[in-house]
Amino acid sequence: MKEKDYIEELIANNLDALNDNEPFEGHFERFEAKLKAKNRTRKISLNLVLKVAAVVVFAFLATNQAFIYFSPDSQGLILNANKSKAVTLASVSPEYQEVEFYYTTSINTGLEQWNALSAEGMISEDEEAMMQDELKEFERLYKNLQSDLAANPNDERVINAMLEFYQTKLSLITMIVNKLEEVKQQKNNHNESI
Structure with missing residues (x-):
């Protein structure tokens, strides 16, 4: 306290x-x-x-x-689509034109290699038919993407889908051609060792 x-x-x-x-x-x-x-x-x-x-x-x-x-650009693309002209990434911008050119050139080179291997007898008829079916499916998908691009020329989703289409087609063709080249090389090595 x-x-x-x-x-x-x-x-x-x-x-x-x-x-x-x-x-x-x-x-x-x-x-x-x-x-x-x-x-x-x-x-x-x-x-x-x-x-x-x-x-x-x-x-x-x-x-x-x-x-x-x-916008005159979008109207032009829509008019082109209505006239049944093909709309591609090149019609969207010059940068996409370069990318599209790269992919189409690479895909065509891969298909030329495929045809060369087919001419050499490295590919059976069944494999050839399967590849032709795949290419037809790719072409059908490409036509759908073209119509989507004609309807929506500035839509990033459609542009990305086109780019993924090219990447997928190129990687598939490249993978198949590389495997066939490996088989051809192994066959040649095996024939040389005999």
């Missing part, structure tokens, strides 16, 4: 000094008014920001749709 008495005595001796640190008259009311004003402006500013964002998004979408509708 001695400590309690000491604290009470300390407060009693310094009561005048402690009372000098009270806030001025009306401090709590002004503080409360500032808090209310700050909360009110936050709600208004957030609401305003959401409205402005909605207007900007709407304006962007409207501009984009107008651009697509009035």
